[in-house]
Amino acid sequence: MVSFYLMLIAAYLIGAIPTGILLTRLSGAADIRKSGSGNIGATNVYRVAGKKLGILTLVGDALKGAIPVLAAMQLPGLAPAHIGVVAVAAFLGHCYPVYLGFKGGKGVATALGIFLVLCPLAVLGAFAIFAVLLWKWRYVSLGSIAAAAAIPLLIYFIDGRLAMVATTLFISLIVIWRHRQNITRLLNGSENRFKA
Template sequence: MLKDILLIIGAYLVGSVPTGLLLARAFGGVDIRTTGSGNIGATNVYRTLGKKVGIMTLAGDCLKGVIPVVIAKQLGLPVEWVAAVGAAAFLGHVYTIFLGFKGGKGVATALGVFLAMAPLAVLCALAVFIAVLLKWRYVSLASISAAAAMPVGIILLGSPLPVVAMTLLIAVLVIYKHRENIDRLRSGTESKFKS
């Protein structure tokens, strides 16, 4: 039990590492929180510092979700503990202890969690993300749509209840963290994605 609790704490701390902030400082000498949208995630890093650093941020944030879940699974933890580890990694990114519990929106870290737990469901959500992005060119709308689609995929795949609960928690928080984007989408002031 103690080992499992320590793993959850470790997952939260791994998730809390502010990848975008660190990479923006290292490669651009800027505090990403004071540029663009002010978000520490890959989209803002991409828009501020370009494709290379944006992709590095996306990969780093994704790995924060993958690594703790893979470790939990390799240790043979029950599914409810694996789900808790995934949720902890996600919550670390969204509410990072290193930035006063103010973090990113969690999309890339959630992607990492689900790649390690339910890759088939990720394919469904990814298809939704790509379709929405290509149609409307809004990363925020694509992210919100994919977050909403993920629990559907998880349920259709017959995933255990702890995984369903974790997925619903993540989906709700991802959408909640996009509330300002939703306001801008409604007002027509949201920035479109430029490749």
């Protein structure tokens, strides 16, 4: 079990790497925490520093979720519940990174990486929901919230394992909670629309 606890620590520290900040600093762009929405995730990087860095941030944040889960799956004897805890550790690392005083992103891309490993078919369904809502109303936040709300149900019907459903539900609830300001702006009509 020592290897499992080491994996938990590694998962959190990997998840806590602030991809968006590192990429924008290396490119000489403005500090994204002081620009746009102030969020360190891919959407704000896209708006502040451009399409290329936004996409790279999305990929990097997704890998922070995928890599620890893939690594956990290689450890012998780990039950689905243990793998789920590793996934949660990586996700919480992104949302509450020690490197940034526990002030991180909203977790959508990191959750995406986790779910791509745990249940890629469910991700297809959630992405379809996200894409339709983004196309119809041009709100990234609305699509993200709806996809987060849907994916526990999708994983329940596709996978069915209690540990995976519980992991997904926990992560999804945190994603929605971290979008609470976006929900307020959506309700009062002041949320920013996505511009390609």
